[in-house]
Amino acid sequence: MNHYMPVHVFTGEYAVSKNEIEFSRYGKRCALITGKSSAVKSGALQDVTDTLTRLGVAFCVYDGISQNPSVESCISGGRFADQFRADFIIGIGGGSALDAAKAVAVFAANPELDEAHFYQKLWQEDPLPVLLVGTTAGTGSEVTKVSVLTDSSGKKHSIHDDRLFARAAFGDPRYTMSLPASVTLSTGIDVLSHCAESFFNRKADEISRAFAIRGIQLLYEPLLKAAKGETLSLIQREELYNASIMGGLAICGTGTCFPHNVGYYLTENYGLPHGFASAAFLPALLFMVREKEPDYAAQFYRELGITEEALLHLLQVTLPVNQIRMTEEEIRAVLPRWENNNSVLNTCCEISTEEIREILVQEFIKG
Numbered sequence: 001m002n003h004y005m006p007v008h009v010f011t012g013e014y015a016v017s018k019n020e021i022e023f024s025r026y027g028k029r030c031a032l033i034t035g036k037s038s039a040v041k042s043g044a045l046q047d048v049t050d051t052l053t054r055l056g057v058a059f060c061v062y063d064g065i066s067q068n069p070s071v072e073s074c075i076s077g078g079r080f081a082d083q084f085r086a087d088f089i090i091g092i093g094g095g096s097a098l099d100a101a102k103a104v105a106v107f108a109a110n111p112e113l114d115e116a117h118f119y120q121k122l123w124q125e126d127p128l129p130v131l132l133v134g135t136t137a138g139t140g141s142e143v144t145k146v147s148v149l150t151d152s153s154g155k156k157h158s159i160h161d162d163r164l165f166a167r168a169a170f171g172d173p174r175y176t177m178s179l180p181a182s183v184t185l186s187t188g189i190d191v192l193s194h195c196a197e198s199f200f201n202r203k204a205d206e207i208s209r210a211f212a213i214r215g216i217q218l219l220y221e222p223l224l225k226a227a228k229g230e231t232l233s234l235i236q237r238e239e240l241y242n243a244s245i246m247g248g249l250a251i252c253g254t255g256t257c258f259p260h261n262v263g264y265y266l267t268e269n270y271g272l273p274h275g276f277a278s279a280a281f282l283p284a285l286l287f288m289v290r291e292k293e294p295d296y297a298a299q300f301y302r303e304l305g306i307t308e309e310a311l312l313h314l315l316q317v318t319l320p321v322n323q324i325r326m327t328e329e330e331i332r333a334v335l336p337r338w339e340n341n342n343s344v345l346n347t348c349c350e351i352s353t354e355e356i357r358e359i360l361v362q363e364f365i366k367g
Helices: 020-024 044-055 071-083 095-109 115-119 173-178 181-199 206-227 234-254 258-270 274-279 282-292 294-304 308-318 328-338 353-364
Strands: 008-011 029-033 058-062 088-093 130-134 146-150 156-160 168-171
Touching: 008 234, 020 044, 029 044, 029 071, 029 095, 044 058, 044 088, 044 130, 058 071, 071 095, 071 115, 071 146, 088 095, 095 115, 095 130, 095 146, 115 156, 156 258, 168 234, 173 234, 181 206, 181 234, 181 258, 181 274, 181 282, 181 308, 206 234, 206 294, 206 308, 258 274, 258 282, 258 328, 258 353, 282 294, 282 308, 294 308, 328 353
Parallel strands: 008 168, 029 058, 029 088, 088 130, 130 168
Antiparallel strands: 146 156
16 A cells, blocks of 8 residues: 655644744745634644744634635635635645645645546646645544635545655644543544544554544543543643544545445535534444455454454544434435445445445434
8 A cells, every 4th residue: 555645744832833834835925715713712723823923924814714714715715815826725724624625735836726627637737735734633634635615516525645644744632631531532533434444444554543543542532531521631632633533544545434434425415513413324234244254354453452342432422422314315315425435335345235224224314
């Protein structure tokens, strides 16, 4: 497997100011891509703007990125950056802002590009250089070549391209201290999904599995503590953040499996946060691998040093109570979406659309 990963990663307290020289390498003008709140509340936006001011780098701020960012908002951000004549892009926030920043870099370099040609990767110019400053411990977008966006039809799609890698990423655990409990849980469980789905992926190898195992080991205790409503220390916040990087490195080589792609449907149609939506199908993946690939499942728990019972307990206490209800007709109507889907096909054991139907029926048709 190709483990090409050109991102320079700087972690620890004050990662931005301690490595400020990185912000002067890519030009004298930049566009900051963020959402409305997390970049401000975390202090990350202030740290970055202070750094840019010290360095004499002119900047503008585009804060039009929402959860599950749309391609349309990225097109707008790209035009905004182009009009400012930005030399490079800085994404600040959670996974949505970081994913969006990668796409904005494409549209800034190609301001006439439309959605269709974006997904077809028909980019005449390479994206502008991107720096990423994470404020959540979740998607691992800092180290991946992936941007997950919502298209004009309302469906989430991921685009993968080596040109989407950031040049550098900065992970200061202090920025995650201001997160609401629900976001800590949703992003933390997303990391667990990344790691487990990468381990049980047909593309997995010894390196990706090592990242996946270490990611779960790092997150287990802090996430369990957060699920109990306890306050996390800075050290525990850093463990969660480092786990998210491990998960990002794992899926960078393998991609995800069926829980992520099926989970997109819950986010699109029921508003369930991405991390919770993906993890909703993680028990089904664990049960399926145990049944179809028992030796592989045994290897997973042996290397992890955590039992299946303990891992399922973590999922149980972290996931919200399921209040989603579907009809048989709705389920059958959506099944074609997962026929010959890459994420489904990448699952280490074969899973049919009929098996996906059975999972959805069991979870979302009650009484």
